Amino acid sequence: MQFKSDTSEIQSYLEDTSAIQGGYASGVYFAESYSEVSEILRECSRTQTRLTLSGNGTGTTGGRIPFGGAVLAMPKLNQILSIKKNSDGTGTATVQTSALLYDVQQAVEEYGLIYPPDPTERFCFIGGTIANNSSGARTFKYGATRNYVERLKIALPSGELVEIRRGEIFANNSNKLTFKTENGTRYEVPVPTYQMPKVSKHVAGYYAAPNMDLIDLFIGSEGTLGVILEADLKLLPKPDRIFSGLIYFADETNLLNFVNEARERSRRAQSLTELSARALEYFDKFSLNFLRPKYPQIPAEAVGAIFFEQELTDSTEDDLLQAWLGLMETHSALIDHSWIALTPDEQQAIRDFRHALPAQVNEWYAKFKQRKISTDMAVPHHRFPELMKSYQTKCEAAGFDYILFGHIGDAHLHLNILPKNSDEAKRAKDLYRDFIREAISMGGTISAEHGVGKLKAEYLVEMFGEKGIREMVRVKKAIDKSLILNIGNVIPEPYLAD
Template identity: 35%
Template structure:
């Protein structure tokens, strides 16, 4: 057996610090670190560790914000070496890849074929395994929804080491169960009878009557299985892209523009699995930045003017034929709401569009760096509420943080009514105060019919908020699924619930 075929094993003392924390600055420890090269060795390793009774944590690029990939003892398995991108299938518009493939590498591979993968999390150095395990979404979710709808097939390994190849449509929930065979063993997996919010949501297990087993497994944060190979539906790159940042004198003006833009072009929907996406003519990204966010970014992006209360970034897909028409249309919409065009950042070249994307992604990175320097954990909401309640929810949330005297930046996917309100405590005292505010923000989101986590998931850091959302009965429904597939509770222990 060559070195390339062997599992690499490191023991405590040989394990680098980088493997023991994620982007939230949550830290842990482990006894062993393994790097399997393929599904066969992964399944064999998982089975052996499970038989030994060892806690097992799976990690990709560790870019998460909830501690989900951070080990709390036991063994850590890295997917870094499982990074093969398979052939692009132009006829089916799919690509198959390993869980260790970086999203940035996949997008570059697809770009060479004129395609892209719609899920667009802020951190492009995340892995595909992480994207699927956490049902990631990002800025383009306004049009395309989350990753779940683009997973067409997968190979998964359950905690006991059993392997299953699964095509969308193979296993459908019937009568409260998913029935299938893995490695010749029959499974009758109970479905979690949950009532999920109508908003964008990444909190806990997914369930709708008659849903696909793939939809339950995607977003289960590694608690039910490990994805060792994934086939993704991909889409042709748009011929042209209008990307624009409009700056507003008031927050109310920005909120009003977002509200009007939500209604533009939404004339039909297209289904991807169990998610719906808006029509091809609709805006694909619709994001908000408050004045504090703009101040955070101004030094690095001189196009950000001084004294503005808020900004809205939007992207619209276009063709070569209608691009000029789209630009004129949106310029007119901005003029109607009183935004001077000379203050609008609207590049028409690819380099300018890329600069705006860097602007969009920079704010999250800046917040993470601030928190890391303070030696604290990230304290940023991931809440979403129904559209009719969102503007008032935003005003109420900002008022709470201001009243507490804690610095903050607020931004998010406002097209999806999804708020990232990041508190920036100066010390541990303010952090504790901020934690109390965070709880109230989550409680309010649930009261309004929303979610405590629209895209980042629950991991180890937000378990109390998941309980707030689903109650003991809902958590019990998730536990029965977990117990069936992982009776020893060893796989990614501590994620979602204890």
């Protein structure tokens, strides 16, 4: 096992894509085996040294940025251990924590399978995506990472190992989760009593529900409860083909009506010949302006665009193309300027377009050394138009530059405010807090997919109240008795001192 402390060698481990500055650590451990991970955890627990877990650093909320203690990285635990295909066409991949999502997706496709979770950024580690319960464009059809994790091998903060299989351990009637480690230590964890918001995506705070499965506690817990070492991932049959579209609109009402109809028809679809999007993504006019230097072909009259993907077979292709063209005509899309991609290369070009936006936004924040002000709230579908209007009117009234884009199919957009100076940055942060409160009052979540990390821990209190946070603290203390792991993530630190 290596330990590096030279600043030039560890600087990248003090950062992620949140642009949070000031991370520091005594050094980075590079563990090459599960037993080395256990050894480091045991030692940190014994000495009460904080340990921050590192994936590939693509997270957007400062989750892997350490503020004290040491960092644990596991880049060599990156093997795809097996891929199995079942007779019903589904499959299972067994992977180590630092397997790249991109590599897993490529490898399973060779078996005629797909791993559906697809955060737009594919150069993240599987462990990072499980820790964050990541989701993305295809979540509209397939749901988030949680739905695809069947087994986890975890190193607990004590260094003990535990295997958790979905469907084996559930919360009992006293609302406790009880499990034993490989060497027989018994843990008892009180399940929080708060209600999770009724939205299609939610990753803020610990998962909690009556009779919940133990595995769901660890998924989305942002590295605060254990180190994910290995996972069994559920795979689905790969669709024969897909086509995708980037559809421009000259009128925002038409665009929103197009989305509503596409969403409703997708949810109702019963047969393979009926229109059923697997992704429905939005770009506002400012997002298009942001992308214009790289994509000059964006039509001048466009005030917004929708990216969709549709799965198909040879026999359904004509019906589905007609259905989408009909929908575009009904809602007056700029059909002649829109981009329908039938080949994998063209589809990748549209995905690159989709990915270029958040990537360029992150670069903008880094370049201007501004702390990222990016919403990740989702609300119940019937409240979504109100929240979207509020984003637009309040940002315009405040004179902010902003862009609004993302997973409109799931009533979940990212508003990024781009402050031009420190006064605007302060006012933008205040407005962000207003939006958080508005989303919570609508029954929404403060984080639909990026997680809480360090950036949003203070807002979790607004969402779950002090009682909810204290219930999370009890979960944390039941598992991380020495309070060493990913301190500062999810739970605001002062609450851990109680």
